[in-house]
Amino acid sequence: MKQIHNFIAFMLFLIGQNYAQRDEKPNWIDYRERLANYPESQYLIGYSAQVIPKGEDLHQFLDKQKAAARTELSQSVQVNIKSISMMNIENLDAKTHEYFQNISSAYTNVDIAGLKTETYYDEKKGIAYAFCYAKKMQVRESTYAKLSNYLSAMQQKIATAQNFAQKGQKQLALKTYMEIYPLYAEIENLHTLLIALGARNNDLGIEQYQAEKEKVRSEIEMLAQSEMEDLEDAAFFIANSLKLQKENGLQGTIRLLPLTYADSEIASHFSRRFQTELENKLVTVGGFRVSSQAIPSSGTYKEEYTLTGTYRDENNSLKIKVVLRESQSKQAIAAAEARIPLSYLAQNKIEFKPENFDEIYNQAKEFQKGQISGGGLQVQIWTNKGESNLIFVKGERMKLYVKANRECFLRVIYHLADGEKVLLLDNYYVSPENVNKVYELPYEFECSEPFGVETLQLNAQTQAFEPLQTETIYGYKFIREDFKNTLVKTRGFKPVQETAATTERRLRITTMEY
Numbered sequence: 001m002k003q004i005h006n007f008i009a010f011m012l013f014l015i016g017q018n019y020a021q022r023d024e025k026p027n028w029i030d031y032r033e034r035l036a037n038y039p040e041s042q043y044l045i046g047y048s049a050q051v052i053p054k055g056e057d058l059h060q061f062l063d064k065q066k067a068a069a070r071t072e073l074s075q076s077v078q079v080n081i082k083s084i085s086m087m088n089i090e091n092l093d094a095k096t097h098e099y100f101q102n103i104s105s106a107y108t109n110v111d112i113a114g115l116k117t118e119t120y121y122d123e124k125k126g127i128a129y130a131f132c133y134a135k136k137m138q139v140r141e142s143t144y145a146k147l148s149n150y151l152s153a154m155q156q157k158i159a160t161a162q163n164f165a166q167k168g169q170k171q172l173a174l175k176t177y178m179e180i181y182p183l184y185a186e187i188e189n190l191h192t193l194l195i196a197l198g199a200r201n202n203d204l205g206i207e208q209y210q211a212e213k214e215k216v217r218s219e220i221e222m223l224a225q226s227e228m229e230d231l232e233d234a235a236f237f238i239a240n241s242l243k244l245q246k247e248n249g250l251q252g253t254i255r256l257l258p259l260t261y262a263d264s265e266i267a268s269h270f271s272r273r274f275q276t277e278l279e280n281k282l283v284t285v286g287g288f289r290v291s292s293q294a295i296p297s298s299g300t301y302k303e304e305y306t307l308t309g310t311y312r313d314e315n316n317s318l319k320i321k322v323v324l325r326e327s328q329s330k331q332a333i334a335a336a337e338a339r340i341p342l343s344y345l346a347q348n349k350i351e352f353k354p355e356n357f358d359e360i361y362n363q364a365k366e367f368q369k370g371q372i373s374g375g376g377l378q379v380q381i382w383t384n385k386g387e388s389n390l391i392f393v394k395g396e397r398m399k400l401y402v403k404a405n406r407e408c409f410l411r412v413i414y415h416l417a418d419g420e421k422v423l424l425l426d427n428y429y430v431s432p433e434n435v436n437k438v439y440e441l442p443y444e445f446e447c448s449e450p451f452g453v454e455t456l457q458l459n460a461q462t463q464a465f466e467p468l469q470t471e472t473i474y475g476y477k478f479i480r481e482d483f484k485n486t487l488v489k490t491r492g493f494k495p496v497q498e499t500a501a502t503t504e505r506r507l508r509i510t511t512m513e514y
Contacts, residue, residue, distance in 0.1 A: 046073030048376020113142030252304025375501020417452030
């Protein structure tokens with residue numbers, strides 16, 4: 001009898017162990033379970049799974065997977081923001097969508113509040129997993145709290161500036177008004193995230209915010225007694241505005257990037273002309289150190305600050321908006337706005353949109369449809385001029401570099417201004433020993449016609465790509481399949497397997513004759 005009891009106790013122990021072992025494996029590992037339990041309508045999520053390489057420390061490797069999962073979550077937010085900006089979203093009212101298009105192009109990553117991260121290691125399979133998630137409701141609440149703080153700081157600055165103006169202290173009033181602009185940059189950054197999370201015009205008080213911002217702009221122009229009639233005037237105004245905000249100077253160099261049109265990430269002849277003018281004024285008027293030269297093959301800027309901007313045609317003017325940020329933290333430390341009459345640009349034949357803008361913008365919309373990312377696979381692609389706001393002029397040479405954070409296959413396609421597609425790299429295998437190492441593509445391009453906007457597309461996935469029909473001309477493989485079919489064959493599969501992963505990156509490159 002005692003033996004029977006012992007046997008039963010032993011069997012119950014084994015059953016308990018089996019259930020415990022099964023319970024240890026979280027349900028988020030399964031793709032379908034993950035989507036069912038953490039639906040996109042309620043959660044922001046990121047996931048990574050990878051076989052641990054031999055000799056790798058488990059704890060360090062799990063930390064890498066955590067970082068990969070967080071990066072994937074952040075990138076999914078950015079993809080969603082881009083889709084909302086470019087597509088006509090049914091549940092987004094017209095005013096909110098128009099405002100969103102005006103501000104979303106300057107979005108930088110916002111710290112996601114309430115982000116939780118879990119890890120699991122399957123010893124039998126040798127796979128390390130990481131999963132991060134945050135409830136959208138909690139993220140919204142936290143973001144609203146941050147927004148409230150920035151709005152309060154903005155109102156305090158406005159009150160202080162008005163007080164200076166009433167006392168006749170015009171320079172102090174002007175300087176204080178100028179100091180509001182970096183607050184605008186952070187407020188609009190938070191607005192972008194909140195709209196992407198479901199907030200609307202009435203929730204954010206957009207119309208009141210825009211009206212107050214317009215009043216501040218008018219006060220600044222009146223106090224500065226500035227009449228902006230051409231590129232030089234606008235560049236002077238921006239450089240002086242930044243100088244007033246950073247009167248003690250900057251301990252470092254500014255990386256100046258060409259401005260891009262609206263939310264398109266597309267540069268133009270105007271971008272190039274204005275970059276030259278602005279660089280000159282930042283040095284001579286602002287007293288700043290500025291660089292716009294080629295970057296190292298590492299793909300990272302060595303400059304301490306980055307100045308980026310956008311412009312759009314509005315009320316017979318070209319409205320220019322720039323933001324100066326710390327390169328590492330992405331914190332806005334200064335910002336400025338200026339306007340140039342469209343009549344001046346027309347008279348001087350300065351194009352602010354490339355000839356093939358409509359075609360490339362429609363192509364960008366197609367790219368946004370069905371874009372998939374999953375599994376914690378991250379890749380980078382950049383040129384010898386960096387990865388954003390790119391302009392190449394006739395005769396300039398372009399080099400390309402890629403890097404992946406895990407074992408995968410790479411495909412690189414170059415979409416030319418005339419609609420042709422060139423297969424630059426196909427099924428290039430990133431072996432475990434080459435993970436996180438820079439690979440320079442064995443091509444060097446010289447900028448030549450046809451000129452316009454071109455797109456560099458990098459796809460990566462953990463299994464080989466489906467072949468594309470190509471024709472070799474002058475040593476290059478031209479793709480002989482239409483755009484949509486090329487996308488289908490290149491984007492491949494949905495990452496439903498445990499360690500399956502896929503991702504995509506694109507660069508916009510504006511080429512011009514002069």
